[in-house]
Amino acid sequence: MRRQRQHEAFDEAEEEEYFSKTQLKKDADDLKKLGLELLDLSTKNRAALPLDSELEEALLVAGKINRKKDGFRRQIQFIGKLLRQRDVGPIELALQKIKASHQENVNKFHEIEKLRDAIIKHGDEEITAFLASYPQADRQKLRHLVRVAKKEASGNKPPAASRELFKYLRSIIE
Numbered sequence: 001m002r003r004q005r006q007h008e009a010f011d012e013a014e015e016e017e018y019f020s021k022t023q024l025k026k027d028a029d030d031l032k033k034l035g036l037e038l039l040d041l042s043t044k045n046r047a048a049l050p051l052d053s054e055l056e057e058a059l060l061v062a063g064k065i066n067r068k069k070d071g072f073r074r075q076i077q078f079i080g081k082l083l084r085q086r087d088v089g090p091i092e093l094a095l096q097k098i099k100a101s102h103q104e105n106v107n108k109f110h111e112i113e114k115l116r117d118a119i120i121k122h123g124d125e126e127i128t129a130f131l132a133s134y135p136q137a138d139r140q141k142l143r144h145l146v147r148v149a150k151k152e153a154s155g156n157k158p159p160a161a162s163r164e165l166f167k168y169l170r171s172i173i174e
Contacts, residue, residue, distance in 0.1 A: 028080055028084065032076050032077065034083060034092065034095075035059075035076055036076060037095060038079075038095070039059055039079075045098050050094060052086070055079070055083070058078055061075055062076060108173075112170050116166045116169055119146060119165070127139060134172050142168070145168065146165065149162040
């Protein structure tokens with residue numbers, strides 16, 4: 001009877017999920033990295049995350065500590081400990097959404113830059129193609145900004161007209 005109980009206890013122990021010490025350390029490091037990502041967010045973006053008051057307070061304290069000091073390292077470890085005690089799935093999901101929207105904004109910015117460069121390089125044919133997509137744009141203003149941008153580029157002057165053209169394109173597209 002005693003052997004049967006021992007055997008049953010062994011079977012139950014086998015059914016429990018086993019995590020190696022290395023895996024536990026890796027998970028703890030991942031949560032510390034998540035804590036650093038949360039710390040690097042702006043207060044507006046951090047407010048959009050599902051954080052409880054204790055975690056928010058720990059992040060505020062970490063933000064006040066000089067990153068080169070040992071207290072900062074200990075605070076990040078504390079944040080990692082707090083994260084281990086919570087379900088981080090919703091936090092990671094919200095963080096991914098914030099990153100995705102930021103990446104989307106960066107991509108739009110680059111597309112407008114490419115469009116601006118193409119308009120400056122090819123002139124009227126690119127302006128005509130742009131006007132076909134965005135008829136509310138002013139052809140004269142575009143042509144004027146292109147002429148001035150080309151003149152600035154040939155004279156090695158600062159690209160003020162190029163920047164103005166970018167702002168104008170962005171205002172039309174958005």
